[in-house]
Amino acid sequence: MxxxxxxxxxxxxxxxxxxxxxxxxxxxxxxxxxxxxxxxxxxxxxxxxxxxxxxxxxxxxxxxxxxxxxxxxxxxxxxxxxxxxxxxxxxxxxxxxxxxxxxxxxxxxxxxxxxxxxxxxxxxWTRFIPAVGKMLGLIQSETLGDVRSVHADFGFLGDQDRSNRLFNKSLGGGALLDIGIYPLYLSLLVLGYPEDVEAAAQMTETGVDESCGMILRHRNGAVSSLHCTFMTDTQIEGWIHGSKGSIKLHSRFHHPNKVSIYRGGEIEQTYNIPYIGNGYYHEILHVNECIRLGLKESPKVMLNDSLNLVKMLDEVREKIGLVYE
Amino acid sequence: MxxxxxxxxxxxxxxxxxxxxxxxxxxxxxxxxxxxxxxxxxxxxxxxxxxxxxxxxxxxxxxxxxxxxxxxxxxxxxxxxxxxxxxxxxxxxxxxxxxxxxxxxxxxxxxxxxxxxxxxxxxxWTRFIPAVGKMLGLIQSETLGDVRSVHADFGFLGDQDRSNRLFNKSLGGGALLDIGIYPLYLSLLVLGYPEDVEAAAQMTETGVDESCGMILRHRNGAVSSLHCTFMTDTQIEGWIHGSKGSIKLHSRFHHPNKVSIYRGGEIEQTYNIPYIGNGYYHEILHVNECIRLGLKESPKVMLNDSLNLVKMLDEVREKIGLVYE
CATH class of the missing domain: 3.40.50.720 (NAD(P)-binding Rossmann-like Domain)
Incomplete structure (x- = not known):
């Protein structure tokens, strides 16, 4: 049982x-x-x-x-x-x-x-969104050839009240930790840990980043160009460009319900793959399975992935001078 | 006469x-x-x-x-x-x-x-493309509110033969000078000279950049996130995001024939504004007019704009270690 x-x-x-x-x-x-x-x-x-x-x-x-x-x-x-x-x-x-x-x-x-x-x-949770799984399958099946760039942006025009949690340093505010983690994770998932990281941010008077741009250079010749902001609505799309074609993760890219393949600038195919509920459903299913199997670590979001992700966040923070006490 | x-x-x-x-x-x-x-x-x-x-x-x-x-x-x-x-x-x-x-x-x-x-x-020449003029008019008329970010990418999968001019350092090869100048110019045109520039590039064995990502931070709180590459076909779109909406310069953004206004992620309006010929027509018309008027400098692409543009290129080159003899 x-x-x-x-x-x-x-x-x-x-x-x-x-x-x-x-x-x-x-x-x-x-x-x-x-x-x-x-x-x-x-x-x-x-x-x-x-x-x-x-x-x-x-x-x-x-x-x-x-x-x-x-x-x-x-x-x-x-x-x-x-x-x-x-x-x-x-x-x-x-x-x-x-x-x-x-x-x-x-x-x-x-x-x-x-x-x-x-x-x-x-x-x-984004790792378990079915359309994200489809994207990984397409990349593994060489649909894109070699992956050469990842572009992703996550921006929304939030409540600009500086007393909001998003701008409160003692509550871990700032765009990077809140939403910048999604484009960074997409890059990590597709291209692995980068060779180096450059970043530039606009800081608020409360000492957190309200906008942050990041460029990651990868050992295999690829470049990730990522951006997050609380100051404006951006497209919130994810693009993976390869030597033979591109994949678009439709907005919002971190929990898309559509994935398209592009060749020569034209859509070749679109997969409509809805997620269930708010999208956490799939993550819960996975964690339940891990627990039932007696696993101590997920095979899909490994502990080392989390360590790599936070290392990337730390590198960006160092570049932009974002310090939490 | x-x-x-x-x-x-x-x-x-x-x-x-x-x-x-x-x-x-x-x-x-x-x-x-x-x-x-x-x-x-x-x-x-x-x-x-x-x-x-x-x-x-x-x-x-x-x-x-x-x-x-x-x-x-x-x-x-x-x-x-x-x-x-x-x-x-x-x-x-x-x-x-x-x-x-x-x-x-x-x-x-x-x-x-x-x-x-x-x-x-x-x-x-891109400055004289009619749709680019429309974009400037829309920004000036406060359609977007405050401009908060500029995103642009220019990537194509070129001939990968390293003997090609694009990879030849002595012929001024590399993605930045060839095509990276277009996203940089868009940022300069919309947001002015940046406060600082971060960049990361993949360099070829011939010593030029095959891909280059750039992040520009502006005095007014905006961030530009730009990318150029010879290694993959990207969307070649330009996006200007503001506090009240966004403008998309359709592909190829440096000589678009369509400009769209977005609000809340949806297209509000698209302007179809074709250019004539290869797009150089409009530039030639302007230069002819300047010469006929006896001007020594264009009021639209001023000499100081060119100086600012090359300063931005120099800053990026310094960051990525791109040196021409």
Missing amino acids: AKSVNWGILGCGKIAHKFAQDLMKVPDTQLVAVASRSKEKAKDFGRQYGVSNCYGSYEALVNDPTVNACYIATVHPFHKEITMLCLNHRKAVLCEKPMGMDQEEVKAMIQRAKEKDVFLMEGI | AKSVNWGILGCGKIAHKFAQDLMKVPDTQLVAVASRSKEKAKDFGRQYGVSNCYGSYEALVNDPTVNACYIATVHPFHKEITMLCLNHRKAVLCEKPMGMDQEEVKAMIQRAKEKDVFLMEGI
């Missing part, structure tokens, strides 16, 4: 709701507990999804024996501390991206997961 | 043909002479366009009293020398881009034009 996967969600923000909504669609799994620093908030959240165990502290949730998988949905600066707490209680952890604020944090988290022999994965 | 503009073309390559074809369409102007280092080549060229004065040296052409405007269509490393020759003979000069190999060359050329009181303009 399949092992039951009983989820607890830690943090009750926007992303926790999206995740919970998708969790409801996944068979043979339950949302059994939810925690927030505010018990009221946890209760409100739990009520919406029929969860009985609603806690006013993360410590209470990790002590709940009915929970065996935890989803960390807090703001970035608390990811490490809460993940450590879960791992110490031998709960499998899916930690929202970015896994930690820097590579030191991520290394410590990976180390702890290994010591405790517990499953840990970064919540790079 | 309007002053007659009698053109001479120096250099008989691909671009000289495109220019000559368009010149035939312009009223009240003649192609009266053509020169190449090879007299045979000049004669072949002249025959195609009904030119009687075909010279086997640039010196011979500048001594032809019937010529009053010279178009320099040679490879980049000879632009300065031949432009100086023309200016010394008080011929008006339209010099193909890039005007010189570096800012020292361009400064010297501008200096000479001023000393000799002769018209000089860099052949940034």
Whole structure:
């Protein structure tokens, strides 16, 4: 009989709701507990999804024996501390991206997961979007020839109020960690760890990046040209250009429901591949499978991938002078 | 009566043909002479366009009293020398881009034009494409609000034979000077001279850049994300994103015949504005007008614009270690 996967969600923000909504669609799994620093908030959240165990502290949730998988949905600066707490209680952890604020944090988290022999994965949900899988299949089948460039931009004109979390350094604000991670991950997924990274950013008076451009040079001769911003709506498209053709990940490229092949500037074929729910459904399915199989690491988003991703973030941060205390 | 503009073309390559074809369409102007280092080549060229004065040296052409405007269509490393020759003979000069190999060359050329009181303009033909003018009008009319980012890419999968001029350092090869100048010029035109420039390139074994990514940070808070490559076909689109909307310059963005306004990711309006001939027609019309008016500098592509453009090229070259002897 399949092992039951009983989820607890830690943090009750926007992303926790999206995740919970998708969790409801996944068979043979339950949302059994939810925690927030505010018990009221946890209760409100739990009520919406029929969860009985609603806690006013993360410590209470990790002590709940009915929970065996935890989803960390807090703001970035608390990811490490809460993940450590879960791992110490031998709960499998899916930690929202970015896994930690820097590579030191991520290394410590990976180390702890290994010591405790517990499953840990970064919540790079985009990897499990069916159309992204299709893109990888097309690249592997040599549809593009050699990949020579990756272009991706993620920009939206957000609330420009500087008191917003997005601009708050102590809450891990800035475009890079919030949305720049998506174009960077696309580059990592398609081209691997780069040979070098150049970046330039516009910083706010609150000390975070409101726009950041990145150029990655790869060992195999390819170049990635990436951009993220809170200051304007961009196309949010992903392009992979090869020696024989191109792939477009339609907007929004990190969870596309359409992938097109281009040759000579013209569309050759478009695949319509919808995702389910908010797109987290596919990630949840995968994590459940990993847990049921007793894996301690996902074969699709490996711990080393997360380490490489945060190393790229650290390199960009160094170039643009983005420092979190 | 309007002053007659009698053109001479120096250099008989691909671009000289495109220019000559368009010149035939312009009223009240003649192609009266053509020169190449090879007299045979000049004669072949002249025959195609009904030119009687075909010279086997640039010196011979500048001594032809019937010529009053010279178009320099040679490879980049000879632009300065031949432009100086023309200016010394008080011929008006339209010099193909890039005007010189570096800012020292361009400064010297501008200096000479001023000393000799002769018209000089860099052949940034894209500035005169009607759809590019439309784009500027839309930006000036606040259609986009504040401009916050410029994205442009220019990539094509060229002949990969390393003996090709594109990879030949002594002929000014490399993607940056050849095609990277177009996204850089778009950024300069829309956002002005940047505050700083970051770049990364893949260099060939022949010592030139085959791909180059650039990030420009501007004083007004905007970021340009630009890319050029000989290694893959890219979209060759230009995007200007603002606080209230976006403009797309359709492929190929440097001489588009379509400009679209986007709001919230959807096309609001598309303007179909064809250009005439190969697109050089409009530039020729403008230069003729400048010459007839007795101007020594174009009000649309000013000498200082050319100096700023080559300064940007020099900055990128420094970052990527691209050195021409």
